[in-house]
Amino acid sequence: MAYIPSPELEARVLAGDTRAIARLLTRAENDAAEARVTLDSMFAHAGRAHVVGITGVPGSGKSTLVAKLAAKVRKSGRRIAIVAIDPSSPFSGGAILGDRIRMGELAGDPGVFVRSMATRGALGGLAKGTLELVDVLDAAGFEMVVIETVGVGQDEVEVARAAHTTVVVSAPGLGDDIQAIKAGILEIADVHVVSKCDRPDANRTVVDLKTMLALGYTHMDTEKLKLAASIERQVPDIIATSSMKDQGIAELLAAIDRHREALERTGDIEMRRAAIAERRLLAAAEGLMHDAFERQRPGKVAPLLERLRVRALSPHTAALQLLRELKFGGDA
Amino acid sequence: MAYIPSPELEARVLAGDTRAIARLLTRAENDAAEARVTLDSMFAHAGRAHVVGITGVPGSGKSTLVAKLAAKVRKSGRRIAIVAIDPSSPFSGGAILGDRIRMGELAGDPGVFVRSMATRGALGGLAKGTLELVDVLDAAGFEMVVIETVGVGQDEVEVARAAHTTVVVSAPGLGDDIQAIKAGILEIADVHVVSKCDRPDANRTVVDLKTMLALGYTHMDTEKLKLAASIERQVPDIIATSSMKDQGIAELLAAIDRHREALERTGDIEMRRAAIAERRLLAAAEGLMHDAFERQRPGKVAPLLERLRVRALSPHTAALQLLRELKFGGDA
Numbered sequence: 001m002a003y004i005p006s007p008e009l010e011a012r013v014l015a016g017d018t019r020a021i022a023r024l025l026t027r028a029e030n031d032a033a034e035a036r037v038t039l040d041s042m043f044a045h046a047g048r049a050h051v052v053g054i055t056g057v058p059g060s061g062k063s064t065l066v067a068k069l070a071a072k073v074r075k076s077g078r079r080i081a082i083v084a085i086d087p088s089s090p091f092s093g094g095a096i097l098g099d100r101i102r103m104g105e106l107a108g109d110p111g112v113f114v115r116s117m118a119t120r121g122a123l124g125g126l127a128k129g130t131l132e133l134v135d136v137l138d139a140a141g142f143e144m145v146v147i148e149t150v151g152v153g154q155d156e157v158e159v160a161r162a163a164h165t166t167v168v169v170s171a172p173g174l175g176d177d178i179q180a181i182k183a184g185i186l187e188i189a190d191v192h193v194v195s196k197c198d199r200p201d202a203n204r205t206v207v208d209l210k211t212m213l214a215l216g217y218t219h220m221d222t223e224k225l226k227l228a229a230s231i232e233r234q235v236p237d238i239i240a241t242s243s244m245k246d247q248g249i250a251e252l253l254a255a256i257d258r259h260r261e262a263l264e265r266t267g268d269i270e271m272r273r274a275a276i277a278e279r280r281l282l283a284a285a286e287g288l289m290h291d292a293f294e295r296q297r298p299g300k301v302a303p304l305l306e307r308l309r310v311r312a313l314s315p316h317t318a319a320l321q322l323l324r325e326l327k328f329g330g331d332a
Numbered sequence: 333m334a335y336i337p338s339p340e341l342e343a344r345v346l347a348g349d350t351r352a353i354a355r356l357l358t359r360a361e362n363d364a365a366e367a368r369v370t371l372d373s374m375f376a377h378a379g380r381a382h383v384v385g386i387t388g389v390p391g392s393g394k395s396t397l398v399a400k401l402a403a404k405v406r407k408s409g410r411r412i413a414i415v416a417i418d419p420s421s422p423f424s425g426g427a428i429l430g431d432r433i434r435m436g437e438l439a440g441d442p443g444v445f446v447r448s449m450a451t452r453g454a455l456g457g458l459a460k461g462t463l464e465l466v467d468v469l470d471a472a473g474f475e476m477v478v479i480e481t482v483g484v485g486q487d488e489v490e491v492a493r494a495a496h497t498t499v500v501v502s503a504p505g506l507g508d509d510i511q512a513i514k515a516g517i518l519e520i521a522d523v524h525v526v527s528k529c530d531r532p533d534a535n536r537t538v539v540d541l542k543t544m545l546a547l548g549y550t551h552m553d554t555e556k557l558k559l560a561a562s563i564e565r566q567v568p569d570i571i572a573t574s575s576m577k578d579q580g581i582a583e584l585l586a587a588i589d590r591h592r593e594a595l596e597r598t599g600d601i602e603m604r605r606a607a608i609a610e611r612r613l614l615a616a617a618e619g620l621m622h623d624a625f626e627r628q629r630p631g632k633v634a635p636l637l638e639r640l641r642v643r644a645l646s647p648h649t650a651a652l653q654l655l656r657e658l659k660f661g662g663d664a
Contacts, residue, residue, distance in 0.1 A: 043647065046643070128647070131647070152484040155486045155487060156485050156486070273641055282625060284648050284650065284651030285621060285655055289655065293617075314372035315464075315609075315613055316368060319619070324660055328655040
């Protein structure tokens with residue numbers, strides 16, 4: 001059955017109607033195939049928002065920071081949307097463990113929109129779903145769209161990188177295990193934050209971070225190196241913040257804005273857009289593959305699974321056969 | 333150019349020759365396509381090892397626990413291999429931050445084999461690569477193969493589940509952010525560990541865990557529910573351990589062995605094998621798709637990326653076209 005898009009709903013989303021946005025997002029989450037035409041139309045309308053990925057290890061205080069940042073963005077006259085795919089975020093799963101809603105003054109402000117994504121069970125769909133959600137919010141006219149993810153796990157880090165500006169949050173006083181993981185995500189940062197700078201050991205964290213960054217340029221990935229070569233400000237800003245004392249938040253917003261301006265001024269924004277396009281193409285292809293797998297499970301998939309189970313075929317050989325036999329987007 | 337498999341290397345790996353194993357793994361990591369025939373042959377020879385996934389949030393002490401468990405497995409006369417894809421593991425990236433090698437008494441024991449996997453940059457390849465590595469170690473005759481992953485992030489959790497027995501490690505005294513993430517992985521456990529039980533607050537963690545498990549059965553995923561329905565011991569064991577005091581480790585090994593025995597006795601092992609086969613097929617298909625994407629980038633991929641970048645195509649439409657046009661395994 002053909003999907004009948006709702007021009008009326010689309011128009012209301014494009015006009016920034018919060019209830020229409022929420023309804024479209026729910027429809028997309030329940031059945032992305034049904035909402036496909038609308039989602040694709042939203043993509044065509046998107047492209048103006050400043051997409052900011054904010055990531056950090058558990059305990060880095062990034063959720064509170066995001067709420068504080070949202071307040072500053074509002075004071076600058078911009079509308080902001082937050083997509084939380086951090087299971088520890090007060091905006092998503094974390095809230096079940098107790099009262100941790102930190103939105104405070106932002107509650108009820110129509111210029112702030114918050115949406116949480118489930119990270120578990122979104123097999124092959126996390127990145128695709130998140131970025132489609134960002135499209136809708138972008139098309140709806142939010143000047144800034146923040147993607148908040150926990151900085152552990154491949155998919156989560158990938159999503160945070162699919163942004164114009166990626167902020168990595170560090171904090172003083174975390175355990176060794178967490179520090180080691182943190183080291184792995186430092187290289188994706190356009191802007192660094194050391195949160196909880198009201199703590200006495202925060203200054204050491206800033207110094208340590210500077211040292212790691214000075215050493216770490218050898219570990220930078222190719223894309224960032226290319227960008228770094230042309231951006232005048234090669235070493236990312238390090239901003240010390242305290243959500244508790246409301247310090248450094250304006251500086252953080254300024255650094256985020258400065259990064260976007262530098263991308264525009266140097267023309268590097270086009271390289272960033274190309275990199276994001278690539279991530280999205282791969283994410284969408286993975287999503288389609290999983291869809292086709294599920295839809296054709298009784299027909300083409302089951303016999304392959306059985307031969308794989310008894311080791312008559314290797315995963316590689318079975319997968320090759322699968323990809324050649326699956327029909328993709330069969331309902332298109 | 334056709335790959336010439338080395339029957340001599342294969343024979344030595346199958347005989348459990350540690351240096352041959354290390355060489356094959358390095359070859360596979362450097363160029364999986366070159367080692368393909370050998371890896372597929374290893375898969376055909378594998379299937380005897382007890383594959384154990386051990387996962388837990390950062391700071392849960394799972395790396396130390398794994399080392400202690402390895403010592404107990406050795407004392408039981410079995411050989412054990414450990415694949416660490418935890419960036420905080422002393423076996424992988426963590427070591428760069430200081431001396432954290434905790435293998436202690438196991439160093440130099442040929443019955444213990446440790447291999448670390450890079451988690452970053454393994455785009456689309458983490459699960460596939462890890463499980464192929466497990467095949468090699470399984471074929472080489474290790475009776476137990478442990479996959480150690482950090483329990484945050486979709487891919488990492490998926491890998492830990494691609495095991496016969498999944499152990500989830502909790503610890504007392506972690507922060508709220510981490511506890512919230514932990515809640516999301518409890519449901520994948522066949523065996524629970526509360527580590528650091530020498531701490532005074534450990535007993536509360538055990539009680540909390542029991543409470544969460546009692547509540548949490550509503551959140552179990554379908555596969556586990558099906559398994560739980562037929563396994564007599566429906567509620568997973570909770571084992572309190574102290575790596576420092578060497579307590580509970582024998583009990584943990586007993587619980588792991590008991591779980592495997594129950595799978596065999598009830599015949600549920602076949603359901604588990606089918607689930608693992610499915611995960612592996614999907615992981616291999618994703619890997620092949622990424623390979624094809626990279627190989628055909630100049631030809632078929634680049635024009636799609638360009639149209640996507642200028643929003644003339646949506647990610648969904650571009651991905652559909654991509655999947656229909658890519659040639660998979662072109663060098664086969």
